[in-house]
Structures are given as C-alpha cells and as structure tokens.
Amino acid sequence: MTEMRPIETWLTDMDGVLVHEEEPIAGAQEFIAALREADVPFLVLTNNSIYTPRDLRVRLLRSGIEVPEESIWTSALATAQFLSDQRPGGSAYVVGEAGLTTALHDVGYVMTERDPDYVVLGETRTYSFESITRAIRLINDGARFLATNPDPSGPSPQGMLPATGSVAALISTATGQTPYFIGKPNPLMMRSALNRLEAHSETTVMVGDRMDTDIISGLEAGMRTVLVSTGSTRPDQVGRFPYRPTMVVDSIADLVPMAKGDDEALTGR
Incomplete structure (x- = not known):
C-alpha cells in the first residue's frame, strides 16, 4: 500500500x-x-446501451450533476470501438436503441438484415419477438454474436425489467x-x-456499487x-466474494476529499 502511486484519474x-x-x-x-x-x-x-452520451448528459443534468458529454463512456461506445478494431467498416444487425x-x-x-458480419444485442425497453427471431436466424446462418453487457435485469420506475443478459440467454438457448x-x-x-483518457x-x-461487475472488472484491469x-x-455481502475492493465507503460523498486531491486513504501515505 505504501508504494501505491497518487491518484491521477477516476472512473x-x-x-x-x-x-x-x-x-x-x-x-x-x-x-x-x-x-x-x-x-x-x-x-x-x-453498461446501459440505450442512451447516447448526449442523452445521459441531459439526464444527469436534470439530477443536478453536470458531466460533459465526452466524459461519459457507455457499453455501446465500447462495443463500437471493439468492432471497429476487429473488423473495420463491417456490418451488423442490431437489436437495440439509439x-x-x-x-x-x-x-x-x-x-443490415442481409448477411451481417455480426448480430449485436443491446438493451431496449421494447424487445420484440420478431427482432429476436431474426437475430436467431442470422446467427444460425453464420453471423457472429456480440452483446453490449450481461446484465440480466435493470431498474425502471415501475419495477425490474429484463435486460440484455436475459435476452442473450434466450438467443443462446435457441442457437447454441x-x-x-x-x-x-x-x-x-x-x-x-x-x-x-490516456490513463494508467x-x-x-x-x-462502483456492484462487486460482480464494477469491482471485479476494475480489479482485473489493474486499478x-x-x-x-x-x-x-x-x-x-462483501466477505462472500473471493476478492475485495481497496475500500468500502457509505457513499460517493466520502470520496469528495479525494476528488479534491486528498488521496491519502488510497495511497497509504
């Protein structure tokens, strides 16, 4: 802990x-x-792939949180970057939103719906049987299967909704x-x-707030x-996991001093 470098970047x-x-x-x-x-x-x-960074900026602003558009990174953006690196200028049948x-x-x-390189499954509030069936047929015909995230459910004002992971499981069962x-x-x-961010x-x-997504992915990325x-x-529940976060706090409010540069707790100084 005493050899940890000062904090320069936050996710x-x-x-x-x-x-x-x-x-x-x-x-x-x-x-x-x-x-x-x-x-x-x-x-x-x-992990939400429904909204563009511009949409999310407006949603956060309505909550009183001002985040620049360029400071928002979604699973949709990460997916697009991955596909661009893997197969530049390719084609995809997309189940998802804007x-x-x-x-x-x-x-x-x-x-395209005709012989796409990939079937890309994202989150939407309006999954249709028709689009899922078409995705299944295209995968069976040889399209590569990609999904933005494995979250099985998501919140809504009315309660829990099935999310990308649940629909991916349905398609996987049908296609193998x-x-x-x-x-x-x-x-x-x-x-x-x-x-x-050109960060280290x-x-x-x-x-993050989830051990099985935020914390494990941060840990595996070396952060x-x-x-x-x-x-x-x-x-x-933290003790049930075979890995631990560097720190557990009550809320983001506890990290405000560190955001201002007082990172003693995380550097061990």
Whole structure:
C-alpha cells in the first residue's frame, strides 16, 4: 500500500453511485464538481446501451450533476470501438436503441438484415419477438454474436425489467452460440475507458456499487477499487466474494476529499 502511486484519474459507475434512476445520490454533485474544478480526468461508465452520451448528459443534468458529454463512456461506445478494431467498416444487425446504433454508425458500420458480419444485442425497453427471431436466424446462418453487457435485469420506475443478459440467454438457448459480452464485468470496458483518457491503471480508481461487475472488472484491469454502499452490493455481502475492493465507503460523498486531491486513504501515505 505504501508504494501505491497518487491518484491521477477516476472512473465511476453511474446508477447506484451517482444516481438512482434520476434521483441524485448525496455527494454526487459535489464529487463531480470537485473533479472538474481540480481538472482531474474522469469518465462516468454505464453498461446501459440505450442512451447516447448526449442523452445521459441531459439526464444527469436534470439530477443536478453536470458531466460533459465526452466524459461519459457507455457499453455501446465500447462495443463500437471493439468492432471497429476487429473488423473495420463491417456490418451488423442490431437489436437495440439509439445509443447503440449511433455508436456503430459513428465508427462506419452499416446496419443490415442481409448477411451481417455480426448480430449485436443491446438493451431496449421494447424487445420484440420478431427482432429476436431474426437475430436467431442470422446467427444460425453464420453471423457472429456480440452483446453490449450481461446484465440480466435493470431498474425502471415501475419495477425490474429484463435486460440484455436475459435476452442473450434466450438467443443462446435457441442457437447454441454464446455471445461475447463487451461491458462490465469484462475488463475490456475498463481498458477502453483508460485508453480514452490516456490513463494508467496504477494511477486510476474505479468506483462502483456492484462487486460482480464494477469491482471485479476494475480489479482485473489493474486499478484500485472503491465500493459504495448505495447500490446493489451491501457491505455485509462483501466477505462472500473471493476478492475485495481497496475500500468500502457509505457513499460517493466520502470520496469528495479525494476528488479534491486528498488521496491519502488510497495511497497509504
């Protein structure tokens, strides 16, 4: 711990860390404001592929949290970057919404139902039997299967909704093909975020509310990790996992001093 390098960059999850739906979590506004005031590079990460960074910026702003568009990194953006690296200028049949289709268009991908290179499954609030059936047939015909994230469910004002992971399981059962998931807990999402910031894992902290996505992906990417107790994983559940975060705090409010440059607790100084 005494040899840890000072913190130069922050990554933070959005839902459960900064907001609950559109309600801000205490300390979130101050944390982001402190990072911006200190000119510390940061990204807000989300596995949600429905919205574009512009959409998410507006949603956060309505919660009183001002995050620049370029400081938001989604599983859709990470997926588009991955596909652009793997097969530049390729084609895809997409089950998803504007966040995903826009990201793919921006890297030069063509959306098509005829012999696509990939079937890309993202999150949507309107999964249709027709689109899922078409995805199954295209995969059976040889399209590669990719999904933005493995989350089985997601929140809504009305209650829990099935998410990408649940629909991916349905398609996998029908086709016998398992998708490659880009978003957390794949550390690829973290690596792509680090690359976007031109940051080093040893000087970056990942803040999240889930041990099985945020913390493990941050750990596997070589970062220090902070678990907040305002989301999915309760403090009493941490001991059940074979890995531990660097720190467990009550909420993002506890990290405001560190965002201002007082990183003693995480550097061991």
